[in-house]
Each structure stands twice: as C-alpha cells, then as structure tokens.
Amino acid sequence: MKSDQILLDHGSGGKNSHRLTIDVLLPALGNDILDRLHDGALLSIDGCRLAFSTDSYVVDPIFFPGGSIGDLAVNGTINDISMCGAEPRFLSVAFIIEEGLPMADFKRIVEDIATAARTAGVMVVTGDTKVVPKGAADKIFINTSGIGVIPPGVAVDGANARPGDRVLLSGTIADHGVTVLTQREGLRFEGDIRSDTAPLHRMVASILAVCPEIHVLRDPTRGGIGTSLNEIAGQSGVEIRMDEAAIPIRPEVAGLCELLGLDPLHIANEGKLLAIVPADRADAVLSVMHADPFGKAARIIGTVGDGRPGRVIMTTRIGGHRIVDMLTGEQLPRIC
C-alpha cells in the first residue's frame, strides 16, 4: 500500500528505505558523489582524497550489554569511514536531548563517547547540543559525522566485486540486534548476549596492508549481512553464493533468533565487516582478521560468481539452495 506518510519501515534499512532514497532523496539532492550511495562520500579536495560520512543514532534502549548509544555513535561512524578504505581522523558529535533526561545518564553517554574515541585514536573536534521539550524526542538522539584520509592506491567500492572473489566475514552475526531487542522486550534468558559494537579501522588498515587492491568493504548494520550482500551484488552486477554452514553465529544468538522467529541474516551488526577480495588474497586477509581482537571468529563465507547479477544464493546445511533477499519490512525498529 503506497503511503503518503513516512512509515517506520522507511528507516529500517531495507527495501522501503532504499525506495525513499531513490524516489525522494536522489532526485532532489543527487550528484556524482551522492549517487554512488556508498557508506561514506569519497571526496577529492586539492588532490587529497578524503572520506566523509554521517549517521544518526536513535537506539532504544540507550544502555545495553556491550555498550551504549555513545559507543554506537562513535564506532558506527568510524566504521563507515573505514569501509571507504579511509583512516578515520576527526568526528563531530551533535546531541538532541529530551528534557528530563537524568544528568547521570547524559554524563555516562558522554564518557562512553570519550572512551570510544580515545580507544580508537580519533578526535571529537566539533559538536552541538540541543534540548527539546519532554515528548519531542525519546531520551537522546545523537548524530556523528566523520572525516578520514584515503591512502594512495586504495579504491574500495561496492561496485568492485568480481566473479572469483571470496567473501569474508569478520565474526559472529546478529549479536547487536538480538541484544537490543531482548533488552527492549525485557526478555530473560541465560547466556552472554552482548552488542558487538567495535571500531574496525585497525582491522581495515591491516587488511589494506596485505591487500591494498581489496575490492569491497562493508559493515552490515541495519538489514544484516543479507541486505549488504544484496546491495553489493546489485551494485557490482554479480551473483554471490554463500555457504550457510560457514556463517559464524553464537549458539545463544541462534537460539534466540529461532525462538523469536527472526532471520539472523537480516539482523544488525555493529562490529563486523564484510570484505570481498581476490581469491588469491583470501587466506592472507583471513589471517590478518584473525590477528585482530575483533576478528577472531572470521570466516570465508562465500564466493562471487557470474550467475544471475544481483542475486544472492545460499547453500543450506543439507545441501539445498535458497535465495537470500534484502530485508523487507521493519524486522526490528530502532536497533541502532
């Protein structure tokens, strides 16, 4: 049913979000740079190549096992910049705060931002604070923008995947989305489920050191690895084949997905990346991922083929095949 209003689904990261971008945003704002719809914009200013990215964080709840909205806000933008192959340097942070937010909560979030930035070696250099009346926002919304420098010779792009490439995933899927959902719904369970929010720029730097000619980097946030791989397959005009048995997922997370009827392939990750690399570099990149604190569970999960362009197929555990589609519909609202 076509809508004359903005629906929650338009922010879900799935097909309707995509439609909003294509139908409303690009016609009005489009240009050569924006049209590429990369995680970050690739800019050239007087010969210096930069990546520039922005993201807003509206996660509910604002504190959860593994981190807070503050951690997401820093790591999320660092990762967007890193997926351009760039080294993140500077961040802006803008707050929209609901009147009545406890000062202790705000201080905790600011501390989390400071710690995350310091740990990542990135500086917050500018910011803004607005307060709106009670009810006009939900506790706190944060926007961060980031600038990074792209090293010479690096040209990472969603359209670069080629038949024969290998698809690598840096670790377990669905940790963040499942954590936030279970916290929000007050579901009780045994087991250690926590958000995987983490800055991946050092992993990216190590990957570029052994494979400067890497084809694609993508952090699968809203919409999960299923959506990201579909986007890449579409942009690159290739078919991607995944192996279900190779996809790392923690047993507790798999169990909760089963219980709640969720497909882990469509659930947000906040500390993982997909790397698409030429076949002969795959093992080297995998080793480098394993050596990184956030890449211990990295696996090769698929290959790029020349079948139907834009299609993603998964070989299931029992040897059958199924299509993996983009996320359609708002599976989990306000997950990041």
Add this chain to the structure above:
Amino acid sequence: MTLKHMHEYRDPAIARGLIARVREHSRHEVRLMEVCGTHTVALFRSGIRDVLPQTIRLLSGPGCPVCVTAQGEIDAFIALAREKNVIIATFGDLIRVPGTESALELERAGGRDIRIVYSALDALAIARKHPQKEVVFLGVGFETTAPTIAATILAARTEGIANFSVYGAHKLVPPALHALLQTPDLRIDGLLLPGHVSVILGVDGYRDLFERYRTPMVIAGFEPTDLLEAIARLVEQIESKQPTLENAYPRAVTEAGNPAARRIMDTVFAPVDAVWRGLGRIHDSGLSIRSAFATHDAAKRFSLPIFDPPEPKGCACGAILTGLKIPPECALYKTRCTPTRPVGPCMVSSEGTCAAYYRYHDELEIPE
C-alpha cells in the same frame, strides 16, 4: 530443546540419507500439501524444496492464520483502532496486512495507538498499566495460540481487569482440512500435518479426518530432518498404497495432545461458523468467546458494523491457500504485489506462501 539437539536435527549426513530414501522410493507424481505456513517457510529456508525429486509437488495449504483472516476482519481491526481511547495490541504480522482502505501500519503512522506484542499476556500487562484506556488484543491464530488467549482472558477475569478485551478471530485446522479434502478437482495425495497445532490436538485430533478420507497423513516437525522424514514416510505410504496417520514429531506431539490446553480453550471459546479467505464459510471452524466472558469480547464491547468487502481484485491468495495455484501463477505476483507493497495477506505474513516464494524461490534454474 537444547541447542545441541537442534544441530542434530540439521545434521547434513542424516539429511543426505533421508533425501536418498525419498528419491529411492518416489516413483509416481505425487501432490503433498504442507498445511502449515511455518512448514512452507521451513521447506524453503532449509533448501529442501531444491533437493526433492521432480515427482514430488508441494502445495501450500491454509495454515497461515493471518493469510486466512478474511478481508472484513482486517477492516474490523482497523475500525477498532480508530475507536476513541483504544490501544490495539497485536502480533507483528497483522500490522502490514492491507484492509480495503488502510492498514494498521498506516493507522499507527496516523497517530493511533497500535502496539506489537509477543503474547496476549503482554497485552494484559498494557491494560493493567493503562486502566483508563481500552486495550484490545487481536486474536488471530489456530489451536496453538487459542489456549494462551483463553488463559489470558481467564487471568483478566480473575484479576478484574475490565479494560481488556479480545477480538476473537481464531480458527480451527481440522474443519479446514475436511473442507479441502472434499474440494472437487483438488487432488491431494498426502498431508504434511502442522507440528505445533498437533502439540495441542495430538494424533487423536486427526483420527476422524483420517478415517473419513484415508489420505496419507504425517505430523511433521520443523527442522530439516523432521521434514525430510515426514516426506519420506508420506512417499512410502503412497507408493505402497498403505495410507496411515503417523506421528513423525514424537518429541513434541503425543497421541492425546494437550487435554489441559483444550479444556481451557473450551472454557472460554465455543465453536462457530467462520469465513476463511480462500475457503469461504466453514461450519464450526472458528472460535467465539462464550457469553460468560462477554465483558472481554471486543465484538460485544464495541458495536462494530459487519464488514463484507470483496477480496482485492486480481489477488489469488484464496487459490494459493487451497493449493490450486502457486504464487508465480498469480498475475500480481512480483509485479503489483511485493512484500513492501502487498496486495493480499499471503505476501505480508511471515508465514505467507507468496512471501516465502518471493524471498526464497527463483524461477530460473540454480546451477550446481
């Protein structure tokens, strides 16, 4: 069920053995109906559809509660949402089903208070928390959910939570199966019976059906090896011309099912004729809330008009729910009807056949 247990039921070696068994026994073309929407999805997601021999044709059945909810009932839900002072609590799937003019999702965007819950008890909690509001839970589902809804109504009665009511649109599976097996021109050689409904009904719940029609029937679980085992047994029954009613999900389904759950259902609900999308009116196939619980019956609390709208034009949901068509045979499939712009509920529901085909099926050959 432990997680290790789950992996055992997905063991590739066991699956390969079962696939070989199916292939070995399957000679004739057979049409098996997977009654349950969750089975439809599981068959796709596990890749089983892809590995079955061409002799086996799988038909989808009416086991998707959202899909068989008539258009008029969707319009009634929307009318309820528009009532003053009402909070609607619903399972997520109903949010996007198009009614004649609107959908709950659009009503929510327009400011109506519509909340997604995982269980009816969550809805009762909302009622407890907002005593000045009327909370209406949309009761859609089969025998799997009806007992929990009944228990919630009983809890509302015990606690004296007067501002909680249920719009009862529950349906019963065996009457629909009777209707299907009586449908002329619909050849069904075997039935894959729903796993969770059977937990409540037990094997005994299908004895009448089996005695009357002598169609091979196997109750199946949801893991890949469960489904393959059930299909293997159906094929073997058909090829040996020895139809039986079998339970291939014994770790969850017993002969007698769950009599306590059925008793609770019977305390609160009474069977009533109901209209199923695709199947029409079926005698005693729905559940209405007994008059003793009238205060918790939303249909009595709110005087709603009867809605009897036509089904959306061109939508083949009804034919798909009865195994007469598959989604690619619907003119609207993937053209005017997609998961983001659905025309009918079969495309919206997570257990809907059209949604499953759209997500997991491709008409082109998938090369090895």
